[in-house]
Amino acid sequence: MGARPFTVAIIGGGFSGAVAAIKLLDTAAGQPLRVRIIEPRPEVGRGLAFSTTDPAHYLNAPARLFSVHADRPDHLVHWLTVQDAADDIPLPASGQIADAFVPRRLYGAYVRAELARAEAEAGVNGIVEHLRAEAVDLTLDPAEDGAGGVRVALSDGRTMGADVALLATGFAGNQPSFAVSERAAADRRYAADPWTLADQDAPRDGTVLFVGGGLTMLDALVTLERKGFRGTYVSVSRHGLLVHERREPPPARDFLGEAHPGSARALLARVRHELRDIAASGGDWQSVVPIIRARLASLWSGASPEERARFNRHLRRYWELALHRSPQPSVETFAAAVAQGRVTTRAGRIEAVGTSLDGRAEVRLRPRGGTGTEHLIADLVVNCTGAEYAWPRQQGRPLVANLLARGTVRPGGLGYGIDVNADAAVLDHAGKASGRIYGIGPILRGTRWESTTIVEIVAQATAFADRVADRHLARRTPATSPSRASAA
Template identity: 40%
Template sequence: MSETPRAQATDAIRHADILIVGGGLSGAMLAAQLLRLPGKRSVLVIEPRAELGRGEAYSAVELGHTLNGNAARMSVDPDNADDLTQWLTEHIEAGGWPESDQQHVPISELFPPRGLFGVYVQQRLREAQAVGALNGSTVEHVRAEVVDLETLDDSVRLTLSDGQRLQGAYAVLATGMFPAARTPQTQSSGVNAAALDPWDVAAMRQLDPQSTVLIIGSGLTMVDAVVSLEQAGHRGPINVFSRHGLLPHVRRQPPAWVDFLAEDATLRTPRQLVRELRRHCRDAIARGIDWQAPLDTVRAHIGRLWNQATDAQRRQFVRHVRPWWESHHHRSPPLSAELVARLHGEGRLHIEAASFKGLAPSTHGDNVSLYIRRRGEAETSVVSGAALINSSGIEYDWRRVARPLPRQLLARGLIQPGPLALGIAAAADGAVMDAKGDVSDRLFAMGPPLRGMWWESTAVTDVASQAKALATRLTKPCSH
């Protein structure tokens, strides 16, 4: 993959057919799909990291940080659900990932390390480059951050952190996720400045192994943080605080279940969905079948159900159902879940239903202290530990993200928050909607920024399908 070196500020403007803002999974998959389509086109992917295809999620280097879905669920090829399984088979046969035999399951049921998944994405991108080269198509990695974006009558112009300016017929916001633990926020309690990165094993090795660690949030980021602590040699207490005190369930491989949503077109609202899903789960349990079987059939319909729901129904879902949806649907890989269960059983990991209310003045030297309010209590309490980890998940509200591009897009009125302030608003084909409600014919988005449009817009299969559809849309002959 060719990479453009950082340049000094210049008045020159580089031109390309398509500009992709972000080079993680979303950007890499869109680039691959564009390369595979007939025709000659130039694509620039603007990504500050040294490699494309990794982003936040797949830059992990520890083997213990695995995907939370097995290989059969994580193909980047929307036309071949077995693509990752096939790649892993070849990779393992060639001597790669020797630790895979520790999971004792067929290759399709393996949960690969996230870093290895990044290697898979990069290989598929290189293969697409070879296909594109036959047509004269190119993809180039511009290593910088996009700090501003303007839409012109016939193009989009980007300004980069190193002073470069790029111009293309189309631009795509493939910015991926903004993890709360790593994202500067406009409304911040300073928690990130006081917290350890959930994936920074090296920093955790500096802790007293017997010290107490505090964690805010109990979702999958917390699971990763516990894995990091274990690999760092930490053996002390871990105290987890989250509003509902729910842990992710372990992901299993349930048998097939009838697609009840496809069979009943009257199920349209979140309330109807939850009621019917509970009925099917009870039926499965009564028949000795894993309750995850009926739950897994819902995945294919969630985007349609969310998109056709009213804002009132969506708010009802977020307020009353979301915590349980997250813990049941966004499940933990088996090895990580086993670690969490073991530490909980040993009494080392404690989880409390409590709301984080801010940092408190420390009264124990270098310790970190928090204000929390436990569920059912009116008064706040203070808890202290040697270290704090912010595992509160993903920040989807772009108004709270203190990065140059989201702030500039909002200031220019080029975007508006998506439903319930989840991501940004867009048409069904990913065309971005501005502050006035007008749909752009030059600026598009895909992946996590469309969370508010489809609710689930972050899984690999979601991103792969969106990439294929958007590539087709961007390569249609212009109608204007």
């Protein structure tokens, strides 16, 4: 009685931080535990992906794949059914919620409901605190009794202690590689954050230029269509590639096998060979995606830095478009705009966004393969180039700067995120694993490569909670936990 609860500081309360908290509470099952979630956003559990206010932004795969409990795959579908959420979800031909694409905003509500459920079941022994601030520093705190811990400094001047910290800081907005004039930004001719379009005035006509052609571009287009935009779109990307529609053919045979192909080039040759076979037999190229994905972590960890860089430079764009395909409802909106002749694509590099003589946006484009530049006029330019993964390039983030400067963490492969060991314990500048600081989610990009999807993050959060329970809490097995048994 009266034992000090074991305290975990979770820095970042997006999806990763929230699911880690759920798993910690469920796994502790009655042991005194305090989870301090440091998150400036008003709601824990949403982060970047699930804060969108646009009801037409969907998860990119069917509901049956996105339970936050890997051992209960029907959990989300069950929740949606109990919520009577069918009105908010376009039902597919099968009529099954399990096959439906769920609005991301609704999915955020599911994550939040699960956190509330886990907290309620933990009762007095599970304390969850939301500290609404930014963590600006994280230091090791050697205690007099040798137990040690961490201290977190917050942007509002407070500091707080914990036994263990989990870095769950997620995505960072990128600094575009092109210059944007102050006037274009002030005149709202340039949108740096595509997800704010839902909450602001948008043009009804004219031309919108997207920098990028992936799922972020699709989100922006869907929002603009919903807000009544009837003009034309230009999507500019380095190679003029566009997002694919998601189909779910049965997976191809395991053409990769166990042996490492040795190089990015050899991997590409094998994939191309398989794609030729699939095309010859009338199959669907998307059937190779789950096969590659299942092997990607081991391919990445077994690759040399040079081969990783080659993959990143030459193959990443194709892989990302193959993996991050579009949900059906968004495809329909996009296809309608294409059919109306309102979408064009350009391959090239944007060099600058300024203002034309008539006050619109003027974009300097260097077309791919060309020598000169072109000037395009648009009513709105939207940055859809995605996240900045490289920690050393992230500006204006004191926590990142402090952790790197002190050598508490070191950048992961290619400089992306942070380096961690197999237990997701962060490695310091000398490669020594921390017993106190762990990482989860997109910040493990450089170490694991695929570390951003819901499925991967749920697995990482579960493993983290198991580790905390094994090392720090007197563990009760799920089978003997009444709260777990009742949480179906």
